[in-house]
Amino acid sequence: xxxxxSTRLSHDKRVASFRWSRMEKRVxxxxxxxxxxxxxxQLLIVAVFFFWPAGQxxxxxxxxxxxxxxxxxxxxxxxxRALWNDSxxxxxxxxxxxxxxxxxxxxxxCALLLAVFADRVVKGATxxxxxxxxxxxxAPVVSGLLWxxxxxxxxxxxxxxxxxxxxDWNHLLNGDHAMALVVMASVWKQISYNxxxxxxxxxxxxxxxxxxxxxxxxxxWRRFWTIQLPLLAPTTFFLLxxxxxxxxxxTFAIIDSTTQGGPGKATSTLVYRVYFDGFRAMDYxxxxxxxxxxxxxxxxxxxxxxxxxxKKVHY
Amino acid sequence: xxxxxxxxxMAALLTVSAQAATEIQWWHSMDGALNDWVNDLAxxxxxxxxxxxxxxxxxxxxxxxxxxxxxxYRANNxxxxxxxxxxxxxxxxxxxxxxxxxxxxxKEGGAKFDPKAYxxxxxxxxxxxxxxxxxxxxxxxxxxxxxxxDAFKAAGLNPDKAxxxxxxVVSAAAKLKIAGSTCPFTTSWMTWAQLESFSTWHNTSYASxxxxxxxxxxxxxxxxxxxxxxxxxxxxxxxxxLFVYKGRASKSQASFMSGECxxxxxxxxxxxxxxxxxxxxxxESTLPYYPDVPxxxxxxxxxxxxxxxxxxxxxxxxxxxxxxFEYLSSPQVQAASHQRTGYLPITMAAFxxxxxxxxxxxxxxxxxxxxxxxxxxxxxxxxxxxxxxxQIRQIVDEETEQIWIGKKTAKEALDTAVQRGNELLAKxxxxxx
Numbered sequence: 001x002x003x004x005x006s007t008r009l010s011h012d013k014r015v016a017s018f019r020w021s022r023m024e025k026r027v028x029x030x031x032x033x034x035x036x037x038x039x040x041x042q043l044l045i046v047a048v049f050f051f052w053p054a055g056q057x058x059x060x061x062x063x064x065x066x067x068x069x070x071x072x073x074x075x076x077x078x079x080x081r082a083l084w085n086d087s088x089x090x091x092x093x094x095x096x097x098x099x100x101x102x103x104x105x106x107x108x109x110c111a112l113l114l115a116v117f118a119d120r121v122v123k124g125a126t127x128x129x130x131x132x133x134x135x136x137x138x139a140p141v142v143s144g145l146l147w148x149x150x151x152x153x154x155x156x157x158x159x160x161x162x163x164x165x166x167x168d169w170n171h172l173l174n175g176d177h178a179m180a181l182v183v184m185a186s187v188w189k190q191i192s193y194n195x196x197x198x199x200x201x202x203x204x205x206x207x208x209x210x211x212x213x214x215x216x217x218x219x220x221w222r223r224f225w226t227i228q229l230p231l232l233a234p235t236t237f238f239l240l241x242x243x244x245x246x247x248x249x250x251t252f253a254i255i256d257s258t259t260q261g262g263p264g265k266a267t268s269t270l271v272y273r274v275y276f277d278g279f280r281a282m283d284y285x286x287x288x289x290x291x292x293x294x295x296x297x298x299x300x301x302x303x304x305x306x307x308x309x310x311k312k313v314h315y
Numbered sequence: 316x317x318x319x320x321x322x323x324x325m326a327a328l329l330t331v332s333a334q335a336a337t338e339i340q341w342w343h344s345m346d347g348a349l350n351d352w353v354n355d356l357a358x359x360x361x362x363x364x365x366x367x368x369x370x371x372x373x374x375x376x377x378x379x380x381x382x383x384x385x386x387x388y389r390a391n392n393x394x395x396x397x398x399x400x401x402x403x404x405x406x407x408x409x410x411x412x413x414x415x416x417x418x419x420x421x422k423e424g425g426a427k428f429d430p431k432a433y434x435x436x437x438x439x440x441x442x443x444x445x446x447x448x449x450x451x452x453x454x455x456x457x458x459x460x461x462x463x464x465d466a467f468k469a470a471g472l473n474p475d476k477a478x479x480x481x482x483x484v485v486s487a488a489a490k491l492k493i494a495g496s497t498c499p500f501t502t503s504w505m506t507w508a509q510l511e512s513f514s515t516w517h518n519t520s521y522a523s524x525x526x527x528x529x530x531x532x533x534x535x536x537x538x539x540x541x542x543x544x545x546x547x548x549x550x551x552x553x554x555x556x557l558f559v560y561k562g563r564a565s566k567s568q569a570s571f572m573s574g575e576c577x578x579x580x581x582x583x584x585x586x587x588x589x590x591x592x593x594x595x596x597x598x599e600s601t602l603p604y605y606p607d608v609p610x611x612x613x614x615x616x617x618x619x620x621x622x623x624x625x626x627x628x629x630x631x632x633x634x635x636x637x638x639x640f641e642y643l644s645s646p647q648v649q650a651a652s653h654q655r656t657g658y659l660p661i662t663m664a665a666f667x668x669x670x671x672x673x674x675x676x677x678x679x680x681x682x683x684x685x686x687x688x689x690x691x692x693x694x695x696x697x698x699x700x701x702x703x704x705x706q707i708r709q710i711v712d713e714e715t716e717q718i719w720i721g722k723k724t725a726k727e728a729l730d731t732a733v734q735r736g737n738e739l740l741a742k743x744x745x746x747x748x
Contacts, residue, residue: 064746067406068413069389071747082742088713088735154561154570172562173720260563260709263716280378281706282385282406283742 054295060288067282079289088265089273089290096269099183100247107187107243108236111194116224118195119202129199136192140250144257147185171259175266178259182267185254190246194239201235202228237313241305248298252276270294336361336368339635340394343371344380344620345454348587352656360642367635377403377620378705384625388413393625395632396639398453400620401440402704405527407623408449409702409747415624415633417441417640418448423630424637428644432662436614436688440698441621444528450621451640454652455659456584457615457684458504458512460603464596466577470494477600481548484578484603488557491577498559498576500552501567504618506711508580508602510537511616513545515696516602516687518610527700531744535707535736538729541608546725550718560719563712582618583684586657599680601687614690616698619658659684702743707736 036043061079065072083089118128135143150158151171159169171177205228213223252275255261261268261276268276274294278287345353350373357369374380377400384397399407407414421428430438430448441450464474470491478484488499502508514521519541524533552558559576561567571579572593586599604611622643624636642648649665652658654674660666666685669675675682692698701707714732717723723731 064742066410066747067385068410070411070413073746073748075745082738086735086738152569154573154575173560173716175720260712262563262713263720264713264722276709277706279382281703281709282382283703283706283739285746286742 057288057291057295060284061292063288064285067284075285079285080293082286083289083293088268091265092268092270092273095179095265095267096248096271099179099186099251099267099269100244102179102183103186103190103247103251104240104243106183107190107194108239110187111191111239112198112232112236114191115195115198115202116228118199120220132195133192135188136196138189140189140253141257143189144182144185144254147181147188147254148258151181171263173263175263178263178267182251182255182258185258186247186251189254190243194243197235197239198232201232205231233313237305237310240309241302244301244305245298248294248301270297336366337631337635339367339369339396339632339639341369341371341396341398341622342374342380342384342394343398344373344375344377344400345398346373346376349454349656352652356643356648356652359648360639363642364638367638369635369639381406385413388625391627393627395625395628395636397623397625398620399450399623401618401698402708404441404450404621405700405702405704405743408443408700409531412626414449415626415628416443416447416449417451417622417624420624420633421637421640424634426637426641428641432644432664434659434661434663434666434689435692436690436697437617437659437661439528439692440617440700444530450623451643452661453620453622453643454584454656455617455619455661456582456657457617457659457688458508458580458602459583459615459683459687460600461571461579461581461585461589461597462600463571463574463577464598466491466494466496466574466595470496470577474596474598477598478578478603479601480606481545481603482606485548485552485557488552488578489555492555492557496577497556498561498570499556500558500578501561501570501576502558502580503561503565503567504580504582505563505715506708507616507618509545509549509715510542510711511699512602514542515614515616515692515698516604516612517541517608518613518693518695519608520695521699522701525694526698528694528697531702531747533701534740535701535733538726538733541605542729543726545605546715546718546729550725553719554721560716583659584619584657586681599683601683610693612687613696614692615684615687616696617659617688657681659688663689701740702747703739706739710735710739 062074062076063072064075064078114132118125118132121128138146150156151169153159153170153172156169162169169177171181209227210223213227218226248269249271251269252272255267255269255272256275259267261272270290271294274287274290277283277290281287341357343353353371357371361368372394374383377398380397381399381403384393384399387393393413418428418430430442433452437452437455438448441452442448460477462477467474467487470487471494472487472490478487484500491499511521514526514537519539520526520536522533522535522537524530527533549558553560559570561570561576565581565585567576567579568581568585568589570576571581572589574593574595580602583599589597601612602615622640624633644662646662646664646668649660649662650668650672653660653665653669654672660669666689670682711732714723714728714735718725718728
């Protein structure tokens, strides 16, 4: 970025002038078009894959149209009003909060546990790591199918075992069971990703620190609690954001292949409704309005996370 | 020189395209053994003439291929023929200018086409209010009753006599339960089987305006006393462990095939699959009904799909489509398809041809579905044609699940489903004005 400074001062003087003059804190480019050209590829990608669809969603949320797009009419905020009056839509906010919190907390917790153990393993460490990373290669739909097979009320292995133990598993009618099922499938799918980052984070902690603590008589739990966990804070924060986004956006395929949002609306999260109304039911206006709301929520969440939680994170 | 080369190339191209067969793109949702069936149909047609070549492409399940077809239409890249499931009929029919009515295609293509040749309950489903047939019925099934003969024998019931009324189903279920059955009765397709088909079978309105056939301002009516009575009956059965809910769509079929559930309401199209995989004796029978309801049993409702012709294609494509549809409609092809897949025969001629061949005698029970369908339909039993139907079916699943949990009474659940569904119908009406 310093390649085209506006002044022809020598390097040292320029640095000095940056440091000392308030006016000169910024680097100036003689040609104003150049930074734009350099940024263009990135901006283009962001524009095409984010701003364009987001803008489309915004426009469609104010329209009502038939499936073929042959009759389009502007309806103002009607789509939003319909959502506001739909008690099941409001209920799905609560469902989403429960679901996302469970997925993020359990996903991070399990992955951290596995990473700490994998970090301590000496023999066959690569094998463990490879196996733990495998679920990441499984498509969400397949993950959902695997779990719904295992817990199927008529043919499932685990539901059969639970039944033998006197526990009557029935996610077809019990909302809590259904929620547990989609959370398990979603967490399982995301654990590898979290695991990788935690493992890398643990590897980055200097061994000398931990050895010093060990020599001072700190047992493993204390070493984890006072050294490893605080030093993992940046990683944890990053993963928290990623997992929230994952739970909010990427889990509709899992829900679709396990519970279809049921029983009732027990597992119908916001994003699942966007998917169902838009892609299955072809109600584009309603679906677009929902995705606009979802977009606002996630932007707000991210802002909150970066403004308040990040302040507590020490890099 | 360059110009001359170009002209030569053009001429060469033109002769090639004049000789090559016109390609007709056909998007469908038939997988597994049904995919082979569709491919064979295209192969046989292509071999029968050289002017056109039908190219079938599997585009995923029903809702996926429909979404794909609509997306392709929006991008000016639609196939010539699109297979759409019955639930999408209203969406296709009310689309402005996106589809070309089949009756028009056949007439312009100079093909033989007699809408009266079709079984009324089938053709009525796809006919516009002005009497014009909009799409070609292709694969149709209906809801039927299956039962496990071995389980009936074990419970001391007569395995050769299926319960024909709901009171008989309840008493059979009670006997099965005493004999140790953990799931005496279950059903698939809660909406299609227990509300749509239930309504037409009892000649009772599912929605106003002749179930939506009379216009876009139709509203749901499936919270009538009869419907409530039926769901109260099912709720009581569920409480006593006589009816066990086994999931949405056709998920419960696995429970019948595994022998867990003894009685089952499902699609007639499942016959071949059950026959292949079930390790017990079973039989197919007509849907149960309430004997005190006047007019019952009437006819059941179809499921399955029809073939829609997309608008905006060159004339020669339509000629090819007309030829292909003429081929598909011939009694021989229809009868062979019916016997091969278990779908309904669709035309009367195909039914008679199959009967004459002795097929029903060799495969008892396969004519149940046909007999439920080949009746004169009434305004209340012709079918259901509603917009946002995919969502409405979803709502019914959600609300009726509350009955089996015990959170809502049958009346509360059906009332809410009607109210939520009607909001969607109003929305569809506004969007398709």
